[in-house]
Amino acid sequence: SREILGSEGQTIEVSAGRGFVISSNGIVAVDGSLADNKGVYYLKNDSGKFKADFISLDKAGFSFLKLGDPVDSKDKLVFAVPAFGDLEKMKIGQKILVLGSSVSSFIFDGNKDIKMSVAKSNGGAAVLNLDGNVLGIALSGETISFALISAINNALKLSDSSAATMSATPVLAP
Incomplete structure (x- = not known):
């Protein structure tokens, strides 16, 4: 889900689609039309609701988000990385x-x-x-x-290598 501003300036949380974890460090692939670096993002699964940081938007049409802190301190992040096919x-x-x-x-x-x-x-x-x-x-x-x-894995590798070369510059989500 993501936060947007309502017509009266109030913050509204709206459902934004689906995604799935693609790496053990909590990177999630999502539809790029739904996560484009504008706004605050949240990801939900059976273990709770978690803040998510925008990482990148790929030209192929998908985005990467990184799972972050739980919204409720009682929640503990649990996820599994699925097996990939060819x-x-x-x-x-x-x-x-x-x-x-x-x-x-x-x-x-x-x-x-x-x-x-x-x-x-x-x-x-x-x-x-x-x-x-x-x-x-x-x-x-x-x-x-x-x-x-x-294509997702290749983009993730490029994203990881870009982050490594820019390690002195933090990337902040909106």
Whole structure:
């Protein structure tokens, strides 16, 4: 979720979509149209609600947020990093699942440039093979509807190396 200013200047928290943890240090991949460095972000899971810092927006259409402190001091951050799959190993005719506010599926036709219709509320949903391995992220953008997990991992490596070279300059979330 994220905070926005209401018409009367009050702060309102709105649901902003989905995402999933991609690294053991609490980096979360989300739909880039929902997290663009403007505002305050929160991430929720079964262990509570946590502040999140914006890290970067990738040109492929996804963003990275970093899990932060709990909103309620009683909450303790617990998460699991899912196993990642490889779209290159998918066979024609196998099912692919999109796990968002609802579950949808489609048959892989061999085309690696997957196009799917994604509602804004499902932006950031995990795209899985039938083994439950993450193949990528569903995006609610008009031109891009899917980003491969390999693109996400490559962008994360670039983000990590950029952060290492700029270690003297702190990056602050809004």
